[in-house]
Amino acid sequence: MPVAEDPRIVHSVPGRVRIHAPAMSELGAAALEAELERIDGIRRARASVLTRNVVVEYDPSRLEGGKLLARLGRLLGGGQASGRAGPPTDGGQATRSGEERQATASAASAPAAAPAASAPERPPAPVKLRGRILAADGSIRRARIAVRGLDQDPGLAALLIERLSRRPEIVRVSPSPLTGRVLIELAKGTQSVQAILDEVGDLERPVDGGNEIPAHPLDSSPIIEGAAKSIGAGLGLLLLLGRRLAGTEEPPVSRGAGEVAGAVGLLEGIPAVARRVEDALGHERKEIAFGATAIVAMSASGNPLGLAFAGAVALRLLTESLARRSAWLEYERRAQDHPDVYPGAIVTLAPGQRSPLAGRVVEGFGICEALDGSAQPAYPGAQIDPGARIYAGNVTLELAAETPFAAEPSRLPPPTGALDSYLGSISYAALAYALVTGAATRSTARMLTALLLVNPVPALAGREGADRSASARVIRAGVVVVGSRPGRAITLPDVLVVDEARTLCSGWELVRATSFTVQHDEGEVLALASAVSSCAGSPWGVRLQAARTPAAGDGTFDGRVASAEVGGERWLLGADAKVAEARTRLDPDEHLIVLRRQRDGLVAGALTVRPHLTRGVKGLLGACRALGVEVELTAGTPTPRISHLAERAGIQLVEAQTSERVRQ
Numbered sequence: 001m002p003v004a005e006d007p008r009i010v011h012s013v014p015g016r017v018r019i020h021a022p023a024m025s026e027l028g029a030a031a032l033e034a035e036l037e038r039i040d041g042i043r044r045a046r047a048s049v050l051t052r053n054v055v056v057e058y059d060p061s062r063l064e065g066g067k068l069l070a071r072l073g074r075l076l077g078g079g080q081a082s083g084r085a086g087p088p089t090d091g092g093q094a095t096r097s098g099e100e101r102q103a104t105a106s107a108a109s110a111p112a113a114a115p116a117a118s119a120p121e122r123p124p125a126p127v128k129l130r131g132r133i134l135a136a137d138g139s140i141r142r143a144r145i146a147v148r149g150l151d152q153d154p155g156l157a158a159l160l161i162e163r164l165s166r167r168p169e170i171v172r173v174s175p176s177p178l179t180g181r182v183l184i185e186l187a188k189g190t191q192s193v194q195a196i197l198d199e200v201g202d203l204e205r206p207v208d209g210g211n212e213i214p215a216h217p218l219d220s221s222p223i224i225e226g227a228a229k230s231i232g233a234g235l236g237l238l239l240l241l242g243r244r245l246a247g248t249e250e251p252p253v254s255r256g257a258g259e260v261a262g263a264v265g266l267l268e269g270i271p272a273v274a275r276r277v278e279d280a281l282g283h284e285r286k287e288i289a290f291g292a293t294a295i296v297a298m299s300a301s302g303n304p305l306g307l308a309f310a311g312a313v314a315l316r317l318l319t320e321s322l323a324r325r326s327a328w329l330e331y332e333r334r335a336q337d338h339p340d341v342y343p344g345a346i347v348t349l350a351p352g353q354r355s356p357l358a359g360r361v362v363e364g365f366g367i368c369e370a371l372d373g374s375a376q377p378a379y380p381g382a383q384i385d386p387g388a389r390i391y392a393g394n395v396t397l398e399l400a401a402e403t404p405f406a407a408e409p410s411r412l413p414p415p416t417g418a419l420d421s422y423l424g425s426i427s428y429a430a431l432a433y434a435l436v437t438g439a440a441t442r443s444t445a446r447m448l449t450a451l452l453l454v455n456p457v458p459a460l461a462g463r464e465g466a467d468r469s470a471s472a473r474v475i476r477a478g479v480v481v482v483g484s485r486p487g488r489a490i491t492l493p494d495v496l497v498v499d500e501a502r503t504l505c506s507g508w509e510l511v512r513a514t515s516f517t518v519q520h521d522e523g524e525v526l527a528l529a530s531a532v533s534s535c536a537g538s539p540w541g542v543r544l545q546a547a548r549t550p551a552a553g554d555g556t557f558d559g560r561v562a563s564a565e566v567g568g569e570r571w572l573l574g575a576d577a578k579v580a581e582a583r584t585r586l587d588p589d590e591h592l593i594v595l596r597r598q599r600d601g602l603v604a605g606a607l608t609v610r611p612h613l614t615r616g617v618k619g620l621l622g623a624c625r626a627l628g629v630e631v632e633l634t635a636g637t638p639t640p641r642i643s644h645l646a647e648r649a650g651i652q653l654v655e656a657q658t659s660e661r662v663r664q
Contacts, residue, residue: 317465
């Protein structure tokens with residue numbers, strides 16, 4: 001039996017340590033967090049079964065890192081032998097009613113390990129809460145609770161962690177300002193969560209601006225509805241086919257079945273009536289009642305065309321809902337190891353990651369993107385803008401508080417498109433057609449049957465399917481809709497507003513290499529700079545393709561200057577404004593990285609770099625032009641650098657704040 005590796009410290013700052021624990025199993029992570037948080041001096045512990053890392057926040061005056069490491073080794077040894085219960089996996093699902101907004105719960109799938117001789121323990125029964133089900137499996141229950149204002153006030157996330165962590169039945173609290181929800185993990189035996197919901201309700205912000213929290217993509221009700229309707233329509237078609245194959249030509253005797261199906265079409269087709277029924281029954285009950293009644297009526301009246309249409313509509317909604325769910329699960333898989341975001345939190349960013357909020361560098365060195373796309377040094381004490389991408393090395397940030405904002409009521413009503421106009425008129429047109437048919441034939445049955453020929457149900461189903469398809473596409477693209485105003489959906493915009501020049505950039509690119517001495521030509525300058533940059537960790541992320549790169553050693557980077565030993569000499573590589581102004585002429589969005597010899601300060605040459613336009617910008621602009629969508633780059637104070645970058649990208653620059661431009 002192989003011996004497991006001992007835990008080791010990966011990264012440590014006062015009060016926070018990241019430990020790699022190869023012996024941690026999927027069944028021991030949650031129990032390990034609980035055991036660590038019981039140790040005197042430990043404030044919080046988070047374990048990831050994917051990376052086998054444990055992040056521990058502790059009081060350095062009461063606990064030392066060495067003792068913590070030894071205690072972790074003992075816990076892992078005991079945990080493997082005892083087979084403790086573990087954390088939930090990503091296989092769960094959420095259930096949510098359509099008309100209410102409180103908790104979206106996902107099932108956890110980590111059953112407690114039991115001896116082989118004992119019978120498996122039956123999972124606790126689901127807990128009902130105001131029309132929702134908090135699914136449970138094993139020792140951990142997970143619930144996602146929508147919190148109004150979480151996306152607008154970053155300080156609310158810290159308040160949620162502080163208040164909810166005091167409750168003994170809560171194992172973990174993880175707010176997500178991006179989705180406007182907080183994920184809570186409940187201990188085994190928790191039967192009531194109403195007190196938790198009440199406390200969240202006391203903390204959340206009041207309704208403002210008419211914003212609505214969208215349904216969670218893991219909401220299973222559309223999948224259940226689509227599957228039930230598809231199966232029902234399929235069974236109805238099989239019944240009619242069986243009767244035809246058996247030689248029974250006449251449909252089953254059911255007086256008034258066609259009239260019932262027509263009445264259902266009438267109720268579904270008139271928005272005002274459908275809304276009243278939904279208010280009375282709820283969204284899920286309304287859909288199930290209408291769908292089941294229509295399918296049974298069409299089966300009884302022998303209407304294969306109606307059954308085929310109902311089945312096709314249900315199948316379309318089912319596939320789009322499954323696509324949206326799959327896209328969201330993939331997003332959660334990518335984001336599951338991200339740290340919690342709230343003011344005051346300490347987060348460590350690896351190269352390529354972005355700062356979730358503005359912050360102050362606590363430890364580490366690197367380069368990040370400024371708002372105008374230029375290179376900004378990151379060193380202890382430096383301030384980092386929100387959304388800045390980090391290059392070259394791990395950087396630990398202390399996230400800063402940001403000013404909360406409140407959404408203002410919309411100044412204009414939602415624009416009315418061709419589909420909205422059609423849906424607004426087709427209901428009354430269908431009713432008028434049915435009345436004319438009834439008056440001409442003097443038959444109530446034919447009047448109701450006429451509603452099966454002219455009704456807005458196909459258009460309504462098409463719009464719902466298109467909405468779900470658009471939602472799945474934007475989730476796959478990495479976009480999360482955190483709020484919307486009533487009556488608005490994801491549609492083709494008239495104007496695409498790009499916020500900040502940095503959005504168009506992805507690192508920097510080399511423009512040219514310049515020599516300032518006769519001893520070194522451009523090729524040698526590029527080779528020396530490539531050697532120093534590579535040895536120091538490529539701080540600027542620029543690919544320097546030299547014909548021949550000499551060997552370098554002892555590379556360092558302090559956030560501003562990279563240095564390395566090349567050929568027995570110490571060379572320095574970094575920005576120098578004085579050299580840039582005196583030696584060469586630059587475009588507004590270009591800047592110099594100067595190569596200098598440390599021994600005598602000789603400036604051998606420089607590299608001219610500029611922001612690299614991110615991949616996909618040209619394709620985006622081409623698609624927008626083809627669809628007639630105008631693209632604008634907003635800047636509150638346009639600078640020559642931003643103007644030149646917008647010109648390179650081929651985007652119109654507008655002097656305005658993004659929020660002001662959107663309101664216009």
